[in-house]
Amino acid sequence: MxxxxxxxxxxxxxxxxxxxxxxxxxxxxxxxxxxxxxxxxxSVKRYVLWVNIDGAVGSVVKREVERGALPVMQKMLEHSKYVWTGVADDHALLTEGREAYDEEDPLTWATMLTGINSRMHRIKDYSYTPDFMIGDAAVTYAKTIVQYVSDKEPNLLMSCVSPWPNLNRYVGGMQSVITSSSDEETLEVLRGQLEKGNNQLTLAAFKGVLEAGKSGGFVSENTSYLNALKLIDTGLGQLLATIEAREDAYYEDWLVCVTSNHGGTPDGHYGGNTDPERDIFGIFYYPHYTSYEMEGEVFYAARFSASEWATAADTTALYGIGNKKQLSVEMNMRNTPTEQQTYNGPNWTYLVGKGQWGMFRQRDVVKLRVTGNGTLEEGITACNDDRWHSLYLGMGPKSGAGRMFLVSYDGRRQKYEETSAMGVEDDSTAVVIGRGNWAWDDGYDGNTSSTLSPYYVASLRLWNTQLEDVEVDELASMLDVPADFSARPHLIGEWRFSPEELENDSVIPNKVEGMPDFVFKTPPVFVRMANTLPKKLASGDLAMENILIAPQIIYWLCGADAVSSELDGHCFLSSYMMEEQWRDQ
Incomplete structure (x- = not known):
């Protein structure tokens, strides 16, 4: 040029x-x-600069950006897809035997680099190797960004500049790995690499914010913490200027990702499950992007398993089903992988139901079962990933020798057929969520299992009618039923599993007045999670998660087809391909 x-x-x-x-x-x-x-x-060449700020609390960074204390990041937002609402990976899924962290957080780093959640990659300590304490089952090593990119583009060069020796060994497949002693040295090395180097993926980790947070709290009132953030912000400006001054800058498309892998508490702790410790953010900057703030949503859900369960008494058989009744069961749930690193469950593992109807996990299928004057058993492949999904079973009115039943998944009809199964109208057994075994009153002797991988339920609703397809579709993305919802008069049970709803340490009240409450066997465990229901993903309004970074980088360097379906994170940047075509305009 x-x-x-x-x-x-x-x-x-x-x-x-x-x-x-x-x-x-x-x-x-x-x-x-x-x-x-x-x-x-x-030809145009693509590059990624990924800057991770260990211990940067998302809400703190947002506040400082908005008040002008971090001017470079503030300007970057004008050409970024960014999100301030976020939740780091849940350490509660892998806590047994985990050592206390005093350096980097290997669990969240592994989640960022693999694009899958911690219970699947099973890395929790500085060895960056999966937890092998799972019986005789073989453990799979999760692929990292380095491996995904190398498999697709073997000649693509990569670099990591990090103060964490353990992390640097984990990304050892990169051509250049440098262990720095300070954030200042990290910036100096980066400037040198970016000025004339040809690394198409450059990962940089900064530790100053983490160190300041540990000693004085992860808050902007801690002067050292804020100064550490300002140092990185200034450094970002220098790095961007270096990129812009490259000899072939016009023919290079640079995606700059600025992230945090975890936050921290005001009193200096990190690596746990409190909200401040999981508070993260993400900025994905490209000079030709229009600005878009992803308004992600997080919500609470209750954990259920063989030992964590709740019952709602039904002595009047309100939730029974027979010749004279209709019933719809609707649940928002999220599955978790087993210790064998699979989402497949055991055979006939109980999810929710009562004596004559229920939802079960049968390997990779959610099985819906109704008995009484015949048996209905219908399964759909469902809940085999780390995202939220909506399940629906609707039993219509009796017509002739049978009745029509409807099965929907994420608001979309999967089955609509006739069955002779009527259920039992006076079934007065309790409605149960969780618990591994279930003995059918009709003597069913299937292979039930007492083991149940933890799963999460955000909401459960029961209706005394079969809902229309359009209503099922609307409800699939709702955690609460609006007061003006068309079918609301038919709502006979609504439970929202959140600590805000909890009463007397163990009761989730029924939102339908006068109807049975759910009572937990032991105090429930609630976890904040990102809303990944299908309509939320489709909207582009995501909450920041550690799993989101890998899909964006793989997409940018290797194309949308290279983003593996095995990744838990959603590739959202591919929705903005048209903005990347500025040279053709």
């Missing part, structure tokens, strides 16, 4: 960062009208 065109292009990119320009000049050699040169035939 000649000197004049290079100068024009650098000015344009600086304008994109510091003056929020949305229109870019195109070098004359590209626009046409000038003789064809070798420079005009250069």
């Amino acid at each position: 000649d000197i004049m065109n290079r100068f024009k292009y650098v000015l344009v990119l600086l304008c994109g960062l510091y003056a929020s320009c949305t229109k870019y000049d195109t070098p004359e050699s590209i626009a046409g009208g000038i003789e064809d040169t070798a420079a005009s035939k250069k």
Whole structure:
């Protein structure tokens, strides 16, 4: 590129960062009208700079950005897809035998680098190897970003500059791995690499914010904590300027990711499950993106298993079903993988139900069962990932020798058929969520199991009618039923499993007045989780999770087809492909 065109292009990119320009000049050699040169035939090359700030609390960074204390990140938002609401990976899924952390958090780092949750990758200590204490089952080593990218693009160069020796060994497949002694040294090394290097993936970890938070609290009132954030913000400006001044800058597309893997408490703790410790953020900057703040949502859910369960007494058989009754069962749930690193459950593991109807886990299928004057057993492949899903079973009115039943998953009809099963109208057994075994009153002697991988339920609703498809679709994305919902008069049971609803340490009240409450056997465990119901994902309004980083980087470097379905994280940047085509405009 000649000197004049290079100068024009650098000015344009600086304008994109510091003056929020949305229109870019195109070098004359590209626009046409000038003789064809070798420079005009250069192909565009993609790069990623991923900056992780260990211990940066999302809400603190947001506040400091908004008040102007972090001006570079503030300007980056004008060309970023970003999110301030976030939840780091839940340490409660892998706590037994976990050592206390005094350096990096290997659990969240492994989740970021693999794109799958901690219970699946099973890494929880500084060895960065999976937990092998799971009987005789073989443990699978989860692939990292390094392996995904190398498999797709073997010649692509990668670099890691980090103060964490253990982490650096974990990403040892990169061509360049440097252990730095301070954030200042990390920035110095990065500037040198970015100035003339050709690493297409550069990972940089910063520890100053974490160290300051440990000694004085993870709050902006801690001057050392805020100063550490300001150092990185200033450094980001220097790194972006270095990228913009590269010789072939016009032919390079750089995605800059700024993230935190975990937060911390005001009194200096991290690595736990409190809200401040899980408070994270994400910024995904590209000079040609329009600004979009992802308004992610997090909510609470209760954990259920063989030993964690709750019952709702039903002595009047309100929730029974027979010839004269209709019944719809609707539940928002999220599965977790077993210790064998699979979402497949045991055979006939109980999820929710009562004497004559229920939902079970049977390997990779959710089985719906109704007995009485015949038996209905219908299964759908469901809940085989780390996301939230909606399950629905509707039993319509008797018609002739049978009745129509409807099975929906995430608001979409899966089955609509006739069955002779009527259920039992005077079934006065309790409604149960959780608990591994269930003895059917009709003498069913299937292979039930007392083991049940933990799963989470956010809401459960029962209706005395079979809902219409459009109503099922609407409800699939709702945690609470609106007062003006069309079918609300038919609602006979609504439970929202959240600590805000909990009464007397063990009771989740029924939101339908006068109807039975759920009572837990032991005090329930509630966990905050990101809303990943299908309509929330489709909206683009995500909450930040550790699992979100790997899909975006793999997409950017290798294309959307390279984002494996095995990843728990959702690839949202692929929705903005049109904004990446600025050279064609």
